[in-house]
Amino acid sequence: MSETVTTTPEVKKPELKLTSSPHLHSTWSTQKAMWIVVISILPALISGVLFFGLYQLIVVFVSIAGAVLTEYAIKYFRNQRITITDGSAVITGLLLGLIVPPNFSLVLVFLGSVVSIAIGKEVFGGLGYNIFNPALVGRAFLQAAFPVAMTTWSKPEFAPDAITSATPLSAWKFVDGGEPFFTATENLFYGNIGGSIGETSALAILLGGALLFVLKIANWRVPAAMVVGMLVFGGIFHLLNPENYPTPVDQIFMGGFLFGAIFMATDWVSSPVTNKGMYIYGLGIALIIVMIRLFGGLPEGVMYAILLMNGFVPLINRYTRPVIFGEEK
Amino acid sequence: MFQKLLTFVGGIHPGENKNFTENLEIEEMPLPKSVYIPLSQHIGKPATALVKKGSIVKEGEVIATAEGFISSPIHSPVAGTVLKITTGANLSGVPKEYIEIQVNPEGEKVFMEPVDWQNNDKKTIINRIKEAGIVGQGGAAFPTFVKLSPPPGKTIDYLVINGAECEPYLTRDYRLMLERTSDLIEGIRILMKAAGVPKAIIGIENNKPLAIQKVTEAAKAYPEIQVATLKTKYPQGAEKMLIFAGTGRKVPPGKLPLDVGVIVQNIGTSLSVYDAVVKGIPSITSVMTVTGKGITTPKNLLVRVGTQLAEVINYCGGLKPEAVKVISGGPMMGIAQYDFNAPVMKASSGLLVLASSEINEAVETPCLRCGKCVEVCPLNLLPTRLAKLTQMGKFEDAEEYGVTVCMECGSCAYECPANIPLVQWIKLGKKEVSKIQRARKSS
Numbered sequence: 001m002s003e004t005v006t007t008t009p010e011v012k013k014p015e016l017k018l019t020s021s022p023h024l025h026s027t028w029s030t031q032k033a034m035w036i037v038v039i040s041i042l043p044a045l046i047s048g049v050l051f052f053g054l055y056q057l058i059v060v061f062v063s064i065a066g067a068v069l070t071e072y073a074i075k076y077f078r079n080q081r082i083t084i085t086d087g088s089a090v091i092t093g094l095l096l097g098l099i100v101p102p103n104f105s106l107v108l109v110f111l112g113s114v115v116s117i118a119i120g121k122e123v124f125g126g127l128g129y130n131i132f133n134p135a136l137v138g139r140a141f142l143q144a145a146f147p148v149a150m151t152t153w154s155k156p157e158f159a160p161d162a163i164t165s166a167t168p169l170s171a172w173k174f175v176d177g178g179e180p181f182f183t184a185t186e187n188l189f190y191g192n193i194g195g196s197i198g199e200t201s202a203l204a205i206l207l208g209g210a211l212l213f214v215l216k217i218a219n220w221r222v223p224a225a226m227v228v229g230m231l232v233f234g235g236i237f238h239l240l241n242p243e244n245y246p247t248p249v250d251q252i253f254m255g256g257f258l259f260g261a262i263f264m265a266t267d268w269v270s271s272p273v274t275n276k277g278m279y280i281y282g283l284g285i286a287l288i289i290v291m292i293r294l295f296g297g298l299p300e301g302v303m304y305a306i307l308l309m310n311g312f313v314p315l316i317n318r319y320t321r322p323v324i325f326g327e328e329k
Numbered sequence: 330m331f332q333k334l335l336t337f338v339g340g341i342h343p344g345e346n347k348n349f350t351e352n353l354e355i356e357e358m359p360l361p362k363s364v365y366i367p368l369s370q371h372i373g374k375p376a377t378a379l380v381k382k383g384s385i386v387k388e389g390e391v392i393a394t395a396e397g398f399i400s401s402p403i404h405s406p407v408a409g410t411v412l413k414i415t416t417g418a419n420l421s422g423v424p425k426e427y428i429e430i431q432v433n434p435e436g437e438k439v440f441m442e443p444v445d446w447q448n449n450d451k452k453t454i455i456n457r458i459k460e461a462g463i464v465g466q467g468g469a470a471f472p473t474f475v476k477l478s479p480p481p482g483k484t485i486d487y488l489v490i491n492g493a494e495c496e497p498y499l500t501r502d503y504r505l506m507l508e509r510t511s512d513l514i515e516g517i518r519i520l521m522k523a524a525g526v527p528k529a530i531i532g533i534e535n536n537k538p539l540a541i542q543k544v545t546e547a548a549k550a551y552p553e554i555q556v557a558t559l560k561t562k563y564p565q566g567a568e569k570m571l572i573f574a575g576t577g578r579k580v581p582p583g584k585l586p587l588d589v590g591v592i593v594q595n596i597g598t599s600l601s602v603y604d605a606v607v608k609g610i611p612s613i614t615s616v617m618t619v620t621g622k623g624i625t626t627p628k629n630l631l632v633r634v635g636t637q638l639a640e641v642i643n644y645c646g647g648l649k650p651e652a653v654k655v656i657s658g659g660p661m662m663g664i665a666q667y668d669f670n671a672p673v674m675k676a677s678s679g680l681l682v683l684a685s686s687e688i689n690e691a692v693e694t695p696c697l698r699c700g701k702c703v704e705v706c707p708l709n710l711l712p713t714r715l716a717k718l719t720q721m722g723k724f725e726d727a728e729e730y731g732v733t734v735c736m737e738c739g740s741c742a743y744e745c746p747a748n749i750p751l752v753q754w755i756k757l758g759k760k761e762v763s764k765i766q767r768a769r770k771s772s
Contacts, residue, residue, distance in 0.1 A: 017653050017688070018667055020753050022739030023660045023681075024343050024497065025689035028746040030697060086694065128695030128747075219700065273700035273713065322709040324731045325569060326581035 030127075033217050034087030040208035040217075041094050041263060047191050047201035051156040052102035056197045060097030062106045066113030067093030074122045088127045092116050095135035095263060098198025099256060099303075100142065102154040108146055112138040132310045133270045136303050143303070153194040167194040169255045169299040172246055182246055188253035199259040202252075209262035218266035221275060225282025226261045227252060233290040245294060257289065260302040270310045277313075277320035284309045334535060335574040336560035339707040341740045343497050343563055343661070345536060349620045349627040350500045355508055357631040358644055364407050364635030365672040366428045367419055368393050371470035374400045378428055384411040388438040389611055392428060395459075401472040402462045406613035406633040408436020418668035420638075420657040420677065427672065430635070441609035446519050454523040454606060461605030462612040462675070466597035467491060467566070470676035473598055477524045479587050487591045488526040489575045490517055490599060492533040492540065493559055493566030496659025499679045501618045502596040504629045506533070506540040509600055510547040516603030517554060517594075523602075524592055529554045530575040536561040563661060564738040568593050570707050582708075582734040597678070615677045619645045623652030623682035632673050639669035641680055651684040661739045694747045702741035702751055708734055712741035712751040719758030724765055732758045733766075 048056045071089040075082045083089075093113050100109055116138030124130040143150045153167055168183035171194075187193050191201025199205075212218035234248030252258065265271060265285055272281050285305045292301025369375035376393035386392055386405040393403040412429040419425040444457050459474035479485055494502040506513060517529050531548070533541050535558050548554040557575050559565050569580045571593060578589040586593050594602075597616060604610040613634055620627040625646025632641060638655070642648060648655075656663035657671070658679055702712035710731050718727040732755060741751040 014648060014650065014652055016655060016665070016667055018665045019654075020750075020756065021656075021660075021662050021664065021737070022743050022752065023654060023656055023663065023665070023683060023688060024743060025691070025748065026341070026343070026744055026746075027689070028744070029691050029748065030694045030746045033699075033746050126695070128697045219704075268697040268699035271698075271700075273698050273703050273711065275700075275704070278700075321711065321730070322703070324582055324710060324734055325573075325708040326579040326584070328581075 030088075031086045034091060036215060036217055037091055037212065037263075038087055038094060040211045041091070041098070041198070043204035043207040044098055044198035044201065044259065044263075045094070047204035048098060048102070048197035051191055051200060052154060052197060053157060055103055059100065059102075059104050059106065059109055059197065060094060063097030063100075063109045063113045064090055064093030066110040067096070067117050070114045070117040071122065074118065075126075080126070083127060086127065089117060092121070092134045092138075096138045099135065099139050099196045099259065101150065101152055102197050104197075105149055108142060108149055112142045114138075115141040128269055130269055131313070132307055133264050133267050136264060136307050136310075139303055140307060156192050156194065156200070167255065167299065168250075169293065172254075173293075173299050182250065183254075185250055185253065188250060196256060196259075199256045202258050205258045205262055209258075212262065212266070218262065219271075219278055221278035222265045222271055222282045223261040225279045226257075226265060226286045229283040229286025230257065230290065233287050237290065237294055251290075251293070255293075255300045256302040260285075260306055264302075264306050265309075270313060272313050272316045272320065274317060274320040274322055276322070277316040280316055280320065281309050281313065284312065334560040335532070335557050336562055336565065337570040337573050337707055339705050339709070339740065340562040340564060340570070341705050341743050342561075343743060345561070346498045346620075347500050347503070347536070349498065350618050350629050351503060353500075353504070353627070353629050355501075355504050355616055355629045355631055358633070358636065358641070360407060360432050360434055360633065361636050361640045363412065363429055363431050364409075364633055365417065365637060365670070366392065366403060366406070366430065366635040367672060367674060368403065368426045368428065369419075370403070370674045370676065371399075371401065371464050371472065375426065376400060376403050378414055380411045380414075380428065382411055382413055385409075385436075386411060386430060387436060389440045389613065391611075392430075395462075395472075399472055399475055401464055401474075402460065404462055404611040404613050405430060406635055407432045408438065409433040418671040420664060420666065420671045420674055422664055422667075427635075441605070441611065443609045444606045446522060446606050451523055451525060454519060457606050458523065458602055461601070461610075463598065463601045463605055464612065464675050465595055466601070466615070466676045466678060467568075467593075467595040470674070473594070473602065476587075476592055476594070477520070479524070479592075483587050483590070485524055485526050485587065485590050485592055486528060487576050488517065488521055488524060488529040489572055489586075489591055489593045490529060490531040491566050491568075491571055491593055491595050492531050492537075492544070493571060494537070494596075495534060495561075495563045495566040496661055496663075496679070497563070498620045498681050499618045499659050500620070501616045501629055501678055503537050503540055505596050505600055505616060506537070506544055510543045512603045512607075513544070513596065513599055514547045514551065514554065515607065516599035516601075518551065519602050519606050520592075520594055520599060521553070526592065527553060530557050531555070532557045532559045532565075532571050532575045534559045534561040534565055563740065564707060564736075567707065567736055567738055569736070582731065612675050615673055615675055617641075617673065617677050618679040619682075620679065621652075621682040622684035622687050623649050623654070624680075625649055632677070634675055635672045637669060638666060638671050638673070638680060641673065642669060642682075648682060649684065651686070652682045653685045654681075654683040654688060656681040656683065661743070662737065689748075691748045693749055696747055696749055699746060701744045701746065705740040705744045707738065707740065708736065710735055712755065713749070715758055716749060716751045716754035719754045719761070724758065724761045727758045728762045728765070732762055735759060
């Protein structure tokens with residue numbers, strides 16, 4: 001080694017990098033994906049503003065501010081790298097702002113987003129370590145602590161008289177003695193109905209979802225399994241008693257089902273990593289939703305269904321380990 | 330005519346970047362002043378030098394001999410004088426022993442007698458392949474004759490030729506398929522006879538329509554040789570993926586292609602076999618693609634084994650100022666180089682010089698369990714899990730989760746949005762697990 005090779009020609013040698021292969025990387029980063037998710041949620045925000053008024057922008061803004069400030073403060077006090085630019089706190093705030101009733105109290109939504117980040121995420125160690133979907137943790141807190149505020153629904157702006165301020169789910173479920181009220185599918189689709197700020201318009205949600213699926217940010221398997229699960233489980237009950245139970249298709253467009261399927265259940269951190277696991281997770285969520293909606297004491301079950309299944313994710317991952325290529329089952 | 334594209338599940342689609350060199354004919358690089366022949370060019374025992382300082386050698390003369398079953402002789406790629414036998418820079422990154430030969434451009438050649446393979450038996454052909462020092466040019470440089478001599482009791486019914494060239498940037502197999510089409514077909518026929526295989530499949534990715542057309546045309550006269558159009562996807566050329574796409578067979582973990590009745594050979598290897606058998610030329614050159622945004626003049630080059638990287642780089646106009654990484658091989662599995670004294674080996678397929686704009690240096694962030702690594706892993710492993718288990722030092726669990734099955738294709742690390750060096754962790758895990766396995770065996 002000590003001998004110098006005299007015949008070696010000179011090559012102007014720049015500073016070279018010596019990392020191990022692979023030497024290429026896709027153009028994706030967590031941050032980029034997160035900000036695209038933010039963009040994908042915007043149509044739902046716009047629909048909320050259209051149907052329920054400009055005030056909703058303030059609700060959502062306060063929610064985002066609460067989330068970002070909380071994350072900043074916690075990272076600051078724990079002396080960790082400030083991660084607010086990765087977009088994930090913005091997503092949590094944005095999502096929470098969209099799953100509270102229209103004209104919601106600004107103080108409460110702020111409180112909710114603080115809980116989302118503090119209890120839903122940072123307690124576990126921050127992004128990537130949380131078990132439950134942070135926005136849903138915040139909403140569960142609000143639902144438990146302020147049940148009245150969480151179920152006071154404003155009428156949509158262009159509501160014809162026939163449409164009540166009640167959400168289609170509560171209109172169907174909690175009728176005073178009379179027949180269950182079924183909202184027209186068409187209204188469910190465009191979102192001209194009562195409901196949480198960003199949850200009413202299937203059209204707006206699907207628009208954002210399309211972006212996520214085309215760019216492969218959200219894995220299609222989870223929402224697909226949820227839809228199939230709803231068609232099967234919801235379908236069975238509808239067929240058994242069509243007078244009392246809504247059609248599974250209407251159920252898909254009711255409440256927070258689509259919003260949950262596309263923006264909540266597909267959350268990378270709190271959903272399974274295996275393909276098979278994603279199917280099980282989606283089907284499980286759909287089954288719990290149907291059970292809560294049709295037999296539970298609450299009108300809506302998407303939030304609890306997703307949170308419950310979040311808890312099963314480590315177990316699902318463990319038991320759906322893929323069969324290694326070439327290995328016998 | 331519509332043909333269903335053959336492929337596997339998983340994989341990635343990195344930018345192909347073959348346009349630098351795909352239309353450039355293979356050019357023979359002039360002889361360097363000296364060559365540096367590593368004695369260890371593949372797994373298995375290194376060869377033993379037969380020459381010493383001052384020996385006059387002829388081009389094609391055996392200068393190091395094979396010892397052990399998995400070993401291959403080494404021939405002098407040039408005529409000249411042995412200057413010294415010492416240890417120095419090697420493409421593997423670890424210094425290795427080499428023979429330095431000063432080139433004498435007027436020196437003599439001694440090639441072998443051609444073998445009339447049509448009228449000779451298997452043994453003669455395999456023997457020729459062995460004495461010509463041919464090794465697989467797909468990366469691992471496994472001696473070719475070993476692959477052609479399956480243990481008794483194993484029936485081989487397919488020879489699969491790897492024309493996928495799925496590594497981005499590299500175009501040497503593509504150029505060889507275009508420029509030496511009929512030699513390639515004859516090389517394949519020789520391999521078929523040597524291994525006693527009734528059927529051959531040449532797998533080519535569909536981003537090389539010209540190669541598919543030319544090879545199909547040339548193979549028409551031989552119904553036992555078929556061309557399979559493969560989907561362009563990385564790592565389509567990985568042995569297990571290629572066998573699956575071509576034959577539908579799955580090589581189980583820890584098993585060899587032989588175990589499912591398949592032998593895989595590379596395009597370059599098939600041509601070396603042709604050269605050795607039909608022309609008597611031993612394995613003394615390598616065709617490599619010199620490419621990337623960081624090299625002044627990209628080329629497909631025919632280089633003598635033992636030529637230093639510095640010579641190759643200079644011949645291609647030198648590095649551009651923006652060059653930041655020099656890689657032996659392709660961008661997905663190649664080895665980054667730091668010493669340009671390292672010599673070209675028999676299995677060298679490319680020298681890639683990446684500019685700063687071609688590499689991504691994002692910061693690593695926590696795993697978000699997005700599952701992208703799981704989705705792309707062609708072997709159905711859980712890369713994020715394996716990396717984490719390795720980080721935590723849980724090597725027994727990593728073994729249980731199949732860490733040793735990983736072929737290090739790099740698809741997971743390529744795709745990871747959190748920029749986690751997944752394969753790098755897995756490589757470490759493999760190393761630790763094999764230590765444990767060895768300890769278990771010896772106890």
